[in-house]
Amino acid sequence: MNRWGIILPLPGVPLLEHQSLVRRLPDLGYTDVWTAETAGTDAFTPLVLASQWSDGLRLGTAIVPVFTRGPGLLAMTAATVADSAPGRFVLGVGASSPTIVEKWNAIEHREPFGRTRDTLRFLRTAFTGKAVTEDYPTFSVQGFKLDRPPAVPPPVLLAALRPGMLRLAAAEADGAITNWVAPGDVPKIRAVIGTEPELVAPIFVCPTEDAAEARSVGRMLIGTYLNVPAYRKFQDWLGRSEALAAMHRSREAGEHWWRAGQAIPDAVIDELIVHGSPEECRARLASYHAAGLNTPLITLLPVAGGDPVKHVEALAPGRA
Incomplete structure (x- = not known):
């Protein structure tokens, strides 16, 4: 069900x-x-x-x-x-x-x-x-x-x-x-x-059609969470090592998570954060079921x- x-x-x-x-x-x-x-x-x-x-x-x-x-x-x-x-x-x-x-x-x-x-x-x-x-x-x-x-x-x-x-x-x-x-x-x-x-x-949902706002919130979350070792290894296993490499290098160099977050590609944020109109968000959520x-x-x-x-x-x- x-x-x-x-x-x-x-x-x-x-x-x-x-x-x-x-x-x-x-x-x-x-x-x-x-x-x-x-x-x-x-x-x-x-x-x-x-x-x-x-x-x-x-x-x-x-x-x-x-x-x-x-x-x-x-x-x-x-x-x-x-x-x-x-x-x-x-x-x-x-x-x-x-x-x-x-x-x-x-x-x-x-x-x-x-x-x-x-x-x-x-x-x-x-x-x-x-x-x-x-x-x-x-x-x-x-x-x-x-x-x-x-x-x-x-x-x-x-x-x-x-x-x-x-x-x-x-x-x-x-x-x-x-x-x-x-x-x-x-x-x-x-x-x-x-x-x-x-x-x-x-599933993180930012219900706005302002993609820049949604991606800003997404960068904050991803920059915080996905540098935790367990989540980093998980994303590596899922195949995002290269996409997140610049963010990890920034954090390893001692830069603040906000600056590291600027290195996260929009495509990764759009994969991991559901955003858009209510109709678009519902359709994306339904795709998880599928x-x-x-x-x-x-x-x-x-x-x-x-x-x-x-x-x-x-x-x-x-x-x-």
């Missing part, structure tokens, strides 16, 4: 002011509300609110780091959301990055592949309500048991960029969440993960003078 999701909360909109919009999302054609967790809201609180504002939406996290909560706390928090929205919650977890884990949360970002694998295995058992006593390779749990195991254990999706994590997602999760992809990248990812698991991705992405998650980017709620309405699949 192809779905149509939105990442909330919207930029510049207070959390509690989303209630009216969330109630209308199913009528607009949206199927999903998802959250991210970086330095804004946590991933779970907005979903608990959304679960009470609408009973017609699937809710998901994209993503929760496996390092910033202990295994037991992660299981308890996920079970709480699952209890608030039985059968409608999807837990997306991932390794995150050294910046978020180490620099912002003072936790060692060690053995990310192993920690992610072990967390997946722990959650599978914990959600059944069984007691967990296990020495996993990257952590140990002694006697943890959920007092309120979810009546419907949530599917667990894994944040995955390159083949190793994608294979882990196919083998031990219920699907994968990837990031910073163009429609043309999806078949390469599908070739690793297979055709059956759900594939989800945030390429094999089950669930694009609109990640709305700010537009000068724009109203993000009106943008959500204009981008709705029901408008097509």
Whole structure:
């Protein structure tokens, strides 16, 4: 099933002011509300609110780091959301990055592949309500048991960029969440993960016909994100090494990310940032479905003078 999701909360909109919009999302054609967790809201609180504002939406996290909560706390928090929205919650977890884990949360970002694998295995058992006593390779749990195991254990999706994590997602999760992809990248990812698991991705959407404005916002994001080692290696794997080489050289020379961003070709921005009229944006989002992405998650980017709620309405699949 192809779905149509939105990442909330919207930029510049207070959390509690989303209630009216969330109630209308199913009528607009949206199927999903998802959250991210970086330095804004946590991933779970907005979903608990959304679960009470609408009973017609699937809710998901994209993503929760496996390092910033202990295994037991992660299981308890996920079970709480699952209890608030039985059968409608999807837990997306991932390794995150050294910046978020180490620099912002003072936790060692060690053995990310192993920690992610072990967390997946722990959650599978914990959600059944069984007691967990296990020495996993990257952590140990002694006697943890959920007092309120979810009546419907949530599917667990894994944040995955390159083949190793994608294979882990196919083998031990219920699907994968990837990031910073163009429609043309999806078949390469599908070739690793297979055709059956759900594939989800945030898609950055700048709903403006001013291409210069959209590319300016895109340069800022790409210059920030794609210099992170994991994302750089992912884009290399996808075949953008040459296109992004000048940006990387600029950053390696110590230049500010803004100056490095000037070296990003417009063609790369146009691949990775959806922009244009609402009709053009909807058509581009639909092309992700056609390429094999089950669930694009609109990640709305700010537009000068724009109203993000009106943008959500204009981008709705029901408008097509």
